[in-house]
Amino acid sequence: MAKVDTSLVAHLPLFAGVKPEDLEEILREARSARYPKNTAIFEQGADAQSFFLLLHGHVRAAKTTPTGEQIVVRYVAPGETFGLAMAIGTAHYPATAMAVDDSVVLIWPTSAWPRLVERFPAIAANTLQTVGARLQESHTRILEMSTQQVEQRVAHALLRLAKQSGKKLDHGIEIDFPISRQDIAQMTGTTLHTVSRILSGWESQGLVESGRQRIILRDPHKIVLLSERTADSGPA
Amino acid sequence: MAKVDTSLVAHLPLFAGVKPEDLEEILREARSARYPKNTAIFEQGADAQSFFLLLHGHVRAAKTTPTGEQIVVRYVAPGETFGLAMAIGTAHYPATAMAVDDSVVLIWPTSAWPRLVERFPAIAANTLQTVGARLQESHTRILEMSTQQVEQRVAHALLRLAKQSGKKLDHGIEIDFPISRQDIAQMTGTTLHTVSRILSGWESQGLVESGRQRIILRDPHKIVLLSERTADSGPA
DNA sequence: GGCCCGTTTTGCGCTATCGCAAACTGCCTG
DNA sequence: CAGGCAGTTTGCGATAGCGCAAAACGGGCC
Numbered sequence: 001m002a003k004v005d006t007s008l009v010a011h012l013p014l015f016a017g018v019k020p021e022d023l024e025e026i027l028r029e030a031r032s033a034r035y036p037k038n039t040a041i042f043e044q045g046a047d048a049q050s051f052f053l054l055l056h057g058h059v060r061a062a063k064t065t066p067t068g069e070q071i072v073v074r075y076v077a078p079g080e081t082f083g084l085a086m087a088i089g090t091a092h093y094p095a096t097a098m099a100v101d102d103s104v105v106l107i108w109p110t111s112a113w114p115r116l117v118e119r120f121p122a123i124a125a126n127t128l129q130t131v132g133a134r135l136q137e138s139h140t141r142i143l144e145m146s147t148q149q150v151e152q153r154v155a156h157a158l159l160r161l162a163k164q165s166g167k168k169l170d171h172g173i174e175i176d177f178p179i180s181r182q183d184i185a186q187m188t189g190t191t192l193h194t195v196s197r198i199l200s201g202w203e204s205q206g207l208v209e210s211g212r213q214r215i216i217l218r219d220p221h222k223i224v225l226l227s228e229r230t231a232d233s234g235p236a
Numbered sequence: 237m238a239k240v241d242t243s244l245v246a247h248l249p250l251f252a253g254v255k256p257e258d259l260e261e262i263l264r265e266a267r268s269a270r271y272p273k274n275t276a277i278f279e280q281g282a283d284a285q286s287f288f289l290l291l292h293g294h295v296r297a298a299k300t301t302p303t304g305e306q307i308v309v310r311y312v313a314p315g316e317t318f319g320l321a322m323a324i325g326t327a328h329y330p331a332t333a334m335a336v337d338d339s340v341v342l343i344w345p346t347s348a349w350p351r352l353v354e355r356f357p358a359i360a361a362n363t364l365q366t367v368g369a370r371l372q373e374s375h376t377r378i379l380e381m382s383t384q385q386v387e388q389r390v391a392h393a394l395l396r397l398a399k400q401s402g403k404k405l406d407h408g409i410e411i412d413f414p415i416s417r418q419d420i421a422q423m424t425g426t427t428l429h430t431v432s433r434i435l436s437g438w439e440s441q442g443l444v445e446s447g448r449q450r451i452i453l454r455d456p457h458k459i460v461l462l463s464e465r466t467a468d469s470g471p472a
Numbered sequence: 473g474g475c476c477c478g479t480t481t482t483g484c485g486c487t488a489t490c491g492c493a494a495a496c497t498g499c500c501t502g
Numbered sequence: 503c504a505g506g507c508a509g510t511t512t513g514c515g516a517t518a519g520c521g522c523a524a525a526a527c528g529g530g531c532c
Contacts, residue, residue: 088368088371094372095375135324146305193522196479200481385489386489432509478530481525484521
């Protein structure tokens with residue numbers, strides 16, 4: 001089993017307030033694994049046997065309805081935890097996690113959680129904070145879906161992705177993992193057709209440059225303006 | 237200050253795993269207060285100086301956009317906590333809490349939280365579970381807003397309210413606090429006009445009975461069927 | 473180097489839902 | 503008991519965005 005160096009993870013929010021020697025102990029309970037691009041890490045509804053910390057790569061968490069429609073719950077960036085089902089009181093994963101890029105994760109057995117929390121209460125507090133932050137993001141998303149038009153929502157979504165996983169280029173910011181129009185549609189509650197039309201429009205105005213599962217924000221500032229424009233403010 | 241009997245709150249999820257004598261100590265740090273109908277308990281953006289446990293009544297948590305639109309984040313039922321801003325890492329309340337009925341709450345100063353969590357780690361774990369449950373509900377709501385039509389969303393919203401705060405009558409289930417079409421619109425991402433039209437339709441089919449800030453589900457089962465109907469399934 | 477498949481683009485009609493406006497109703501207040 | 507007001511109902515366009523269909527594109531695989 002690959003040994004994980006504590007220095008790689010010591011600075012993560014999850015381990016804030018945990019002493020280095022304790023961290024060592026915590027990591028001893030984990031194993032690491034690699035998931036190639038486009039492989040599932042766990043499936044919605046499956047027994048939550050493990051929880052995860054993403055070390056490298058990108059993971060998409062998506063939820064599927066009984067009728068087959070999907071939404072993207074979030075993209076997981078390196079350093080973030082996911083699959084915390086049992087920490088929040090569920091025996092089954094509420095979503096499917098899929099590696100969108102070759103990814104490396106740390107894996108703890110679910111059964112380790114109660115013990116870890118008891119020995120290192122800071123972990124529970126830290127997790128509470130992250131889950132709280134995610135709750136707030138969800139509320140923001142609901143607010144946007146309720147009050148904004150599709151174009152604004154797409155703008156917000158791209159800006160958020162750029163902030164979380166943007167790679168600075170000299171001619172803009174590139175979203176650092178493969179993402180399709182369909183994915184963006186599933187993040188914003190619209191259809192891939194509409195997303196495609198919007199991006200085409202932006203491309204012709206020089207706001208973005210995009211292609212197959214690839215998006216570069218060429219003019220983030222103008223996109224911010226777009227994201228703030230209300231239905232009736234300003235000209236088209 | 238009114239003394240709160242431990243037996244009133246001992247069974248709440250928040251205090252699961254807390255010993256009765258400890259509970260006593262916890263309650264000593266709280267004060268109780270009464271908020272008349274339609275008074276604000278805290279305002280979005282204000283310093284999070286306290287967190288709350290609702291003992292009696294009903295509280296609406298709502299979020300407002302810079303442009304003045306509102307959404308209802310949730311309705312708080314007796315026994316639930318709210319205003320946990322700092323527990324989840326925010327110094328300011330992310331929403332406004334308003335008593336929709338005469339309400340009684342327990343209030344702890346925010347400053348008590350770290351101490352409580354340290355002395356009674358179960359509280360952090362319990363809170364993590366509730367926040368996790370709310371996160372899941374938010375995701376469900378996003379899923380609904382993305383994939384369902386307004387009528388289905390309204391049906392789901394009413395069923396959820398009935399489950400959480402329904403009063404059984406012999407001729408149906410009444411939602412046990414004043415709630416307007418506007419409120420429902422703000423829960424489902426639509427307009428009060430559309431909600432009004434939908435409820436009128438249902439009323440003429442005998443599914444509901446409703447009036448000024450009052451809704452009775454006369455035929456919950458049929459409403460469940462409605463909530464499950466997809467855009468193309470079955471006749472209108 | 474060519475083929476195949478997943479992704480993207482684009483056109484076109486359709487409709488669920490919004491937005492505005494106006495009338496109505498039932499409560500609560502004075 | 504009258505009046506006023508918040509909440510509700512309803513009508514009537516207007517339209518953003520969907521849904522379907524088809525074509526174009528681009529990358530990777532053999």
